[in-house]
Amino acid sequence: MTTVEEATRLVLSTVRSLPVERLPLPDALGRILREAVTADRDFPPFNRVAMDGIALSYAAVAQGQTQFEVVGMQFAGQSPTPLTNPATTLEIMTGAMLPPGADTVVRYEDVDIAEHTDGRRVATVRVLPPKAGHNVHVQASDRHQGDVLLPEGTLLGPAEVAVAATVGATHLVVAQRPHVAVVSTGDELVELDQAPLPYQIRRSNSYMLQAAVWQAGGRAERFHFNDDPEALRQGLPPLLHQYDAVLLSGGVSMGKADFLPAALAEAGVEQLFHGVQQRPGKPFWFGQHPQGAVVFALPGNPVSTFVNYCRYAAPWLRAVQQPTLPQLEATYAVLAADFTFNPPVTHFLLVSLHSTSDGRLLATPERAHGSGDLASLLPSSGFLELPAAQSVFPAGTVLPVWRFR
Amino acid sequence: MTTVEEATRLVLSTVRSLPVERLPLPDALGRILREAVTADRDFPPFNRVAMDGIALSYAAVAQGQTQFEVVGMQFAGQSPTPLTNPATTLEIMTGAMLPPGADTVVRYEDVDIAEHTDGRRVATVRVLPPKAGHNVHVQASDRHQGDVLLPEGTLLGPAEVAVAATVGATHLVVAQRPHVAVVSTGDELVELDQAPLPYQIRRSNSYMLQAAVWQAGGRAERFHFNDDPEALRQGLPPLLHQYDAVLLSGGVSMGKADFLPAALAEAGVEQLFHGVQQRPGKPFWFGQHPQGAVVFALPGNPVSTFVNYCRYAAPWLRAVQQPTLPQLEATYAVLAADFTFNPPVTHFLLVSLHSTSDGRLLATPERAHGSGDLASLLPSSGFLELPAAQSVFPAGTVLPVWRFR
Missing domain, CATH: 3.90.105.10 (Molybdopterin biosynthesis moea protein, domain 2)
Known part of the structure; x- marks a missing residue:
């Protein structure tokens, strides 16, 4: 395996x-x-005024001048008026181009402007700018x-x-958005608007996967096949040629109705693996059609379906959209309670995640009833990946985490 | 303030x-x-078989029986066949309803099934189930x-x-999705398909805010008003009556073209505050129309616009969709390098965020050129909220973080 x-x-x-x-x-x-x-x-594309105030020449300030006659006003978006006389100043607004002749802006809060009876306006700088270029966002x-x-x-x-x-x-x-066919299999599944018989349940995996593909940037359509080799023989080939990926759920275990691997082989899909040393998701089957789609045949138990989608299919959907980039960085979380898992396989452990006031991401295992318990996904925000070689995980162990919220 | x-x-x-x-x-x-x-x-809605294998009565196993005649096969989605004779068994598939008379499932891996020449099939249990109910997902x-x-x-x-x-x-x-009008103001702004003059720039805040509203679950349309009291007087009232919120950028500083607060008051918007003890975003204005929209009048520098959108408007957009719920939990990150900020105001510090292999979220301050440097948002994944009362933040300090990726 x-x-x-x-x-x-x-x-x-x-x-x-x-x-x-x-x-x-x-x-x-x-x-x-x-x-x-x-x-x-x-x-910025020009020397951009960064504060509302007055534009002046720093050299004048450096020579001790604190009073400047206001000779104009320049708004953002206006063609700049050169400041030809360095003993004068312009009122100027944030976002305006600094006019030729000015190199410094003093904000309104640091200036008093007095209006004289003859109409002249004089600005007195109360707080001197520390250097040329103050409050100017320099071009480039x-x-x-x-x-x-x-x-x-x-x-x-x-x-x-x-x-x-x-x-x-x-x-x-x-x-382009990856185009995905989401296929549920299983004779026990009825559509949402049908009343299930006592031994039937409604389809849910295909709705879950369609939503998840959408969130990963793809687009997905739903299909359903009964557990019937002929239905698969007819139904699979068109999907393999029309979609970038086919996500199946169910039909890959050891059961007598698990016709999928044979049907996929017959449709020309090359099996790359069947069975992974993990729980949940041991029966996971993956293959590729030489001229067509890749096929993720996920186990049918809903927790298993979703966890394996997140672990394998979601990164693939991201990668086909940005193949030049390295893989996403791993995220790590701290196990909040002792946990033991004996089988010598990788374990995906559902957890809720909380940021603690010491800056750590704390992972609390969620009580699960096995991979058939869809509702155990609800309080979970991700799953820890517990390595196969280890069985006992004391509280405080740091592990990679896959977030799905 | x-x-x-x-x-x-x-x-x-x-x-x-x-x-x-x-x-x-x-x-x-x-x-x-x-x-x-x-x-x-x-x-589950019925006692659901959790593994492919055989269904039997645990009492027979407990009495030492290991060989069972296989009297049938039941697939998922089939009406169950009662197991009337506890010395017999049924092959049964994952997802099937456990038939009356059976209480335990032994998976195929733990059974040998021999086919006799007379057509009878006999299952020999190699690995005994530990208890009744094994591999059964019990109803409810x-x-x-x-x-x-x-x-x-x-x-x-x-x-x-x-x-x-x-x-x-x-x-x-x-x-319903909150419906938001996004309004840029400023005479220096031209549309994307126009060639800007040397002292003009293209609109970008309204595109940014529209995208951000979309990500927060809202829908947004873009508008632009020049710095002209009459344009605002005409343009604002329809927006206040047709939208749940109006997001403005620019026009709320101390500049001579900052007509917005007066225009909003004239349009009947009650000011709740103008000016916040924070950087960036000191001029932020917020108000509410008695029969209409709330108004977030954000400062126009793009970093300031975006940070204040994330800090105030995004939580509002979420809250109007789920008003019964408590606020989102805070997230915390660990400062990666010493940082000093003297002004006695809250500082929003752009950071990149990385999960470390000890399970902490590490925040590295991004070199910024001030709130006009839109591109400084690109390497950042959020901002720390540095409290006003503190100036020196040594590496290792844990602070609340607002993530925007």
Whole structure:
């Protein structure tokens, strides 16, 4: 049976780059940039006034001058008026271009402006500026024209969208969203609007996986097949050719109705592994069609389905959108209580997570009734990955954690 | 001037419940539940077989019997066949209802099944089950019919969607998305597709805020007003009546073109505070229209705009969707390097955040060029809140952190 590490390596070995598309800027939120965004101008593009106040020449202040005749007013967005006489000053607003002849801004709070009866206005500097350039955001001090601001592979959040706006990027080139078929299997499953017979239950895994794919930046459609080799023989090939990935749940255990591995082989899907040294999720099957989709055949117990989706499929969905980037950093959490797990397999332990006032992330194991207990996911915010080689985990042990909220 | 704590209290004092809407289950992902979801059946709804194997009566095993004639096969989703003779067994698959007469399942891995020439099949139990009920997920052991599975106020993620599917909730009642007008002000701002003059820049704050509102579960439209009292007088009233919140950026400093506070007062917006003891974001103005929107008038420097949005507006947007719930838990991070900030105001310090292998969240201050340096948001994943009363923060200090990625 495959180890978790080897299964991870095999899953990520199938990652290839998705095609790109060009989207209007607001629609690119949450997507992965696939063409770098560079600065079309310096940042700031001019010597930018950083406070409301008066613009003057520092040399005059340095020579002891504290009173300046106010010869004008310049708002942000106005063409600058040169300050030709260094004994004078201009009122000036945040965001304005510093005019030629001025090099320093004194904010209103540090100035008194007196209006004389003849209409002349005189500013008295009460708090002297410490140096030339005070309250001026100097051209190119943040970034230079031509600098890469957003490299390929960037996840586009609000700050990235704003930076793109600043350089006039009305459209961005991003990775297409991975297109996923989510397939439930099992004769015991009925649709949501049907009343289940006493020995039936409603479909839930396909709704869960569809939602999870959406959250990972993909788009997903739901399908259902009964436990019937013929239904699989007919149903699988179109999905393998129309989707980037097929997520199946159920049908991969040792049961007599677990027809999936055979049906997938028949449909031309190459098995990369079947069975992983882990709990939950031992029967997990993974393969790849030579000209088509990768197939995650997840165990059908809902906790097992979800945990294995998070552990293997979600990183794959992220990776196909940003194949040039290294893997995400691991997150670590501190086990809040002693925990023992004897079987020599990797254990994914559902936990609730809390930030403590000493800056640690504390993981409290959630009481679970086994991998059939879907509701045990509700109070959990992730799962710890307990290595196979260890059985006893004292409170305080630090372990990698996979967050799903 | 208002303290950060008082500003927070005043902002949240305006929270009232948004109307609800009823959505198809898949569309409810990411929304806040406003009508509890209860169990329509027990969980599991029947004694559910948890492993593929054989179903038998534990009493027979306890009496020393290890060989059982296999009298049938029951798949998941089939009506159960009672096991009338406790000396016999049924092959049974995961997810099936345990048949009357059986109380224990032995998995295939622990059984040998021999096929005799007369067609009889006999199972020999190699590994004895430890107790009655082994590998059976007992009816109602997880939840009882009528239990609240998802309380009002729940944020609907994939696991919650799955739980709702299980109880047949084809539709869910959720809070409407808050509807937000995002308004940029400033004569220096041009649209993205215009070539800015040397003293102009492109709009970016409104794109940033629109994206941020979207991420917080709201929907937002963008507007722009020039620094012109008449434009504000005409433009503001319709927004105040059509939206739940108006987010403005710029126009609230001490500048001669900062007409907003007067224009808002004229439009009937009651000022709750103007000016907060914080950096960045000192000029932040907040108010409420008696029959309309709340107004967040954020400072126009992009870092200031974004940090104050995250600190005040994002929690408000969340709270109006789930007004019955307590505030979100604080998250804490450990300062990675000594930091000094002398002014006696609360300081929001941009940091990158990394999970360390000892389970702590480490916050490294990002070099910033002041609140005009939009690009300094890019390497940051949040900001620490440094209390006003303290100036020197040695490495290792633990502080509340606001994450925006």
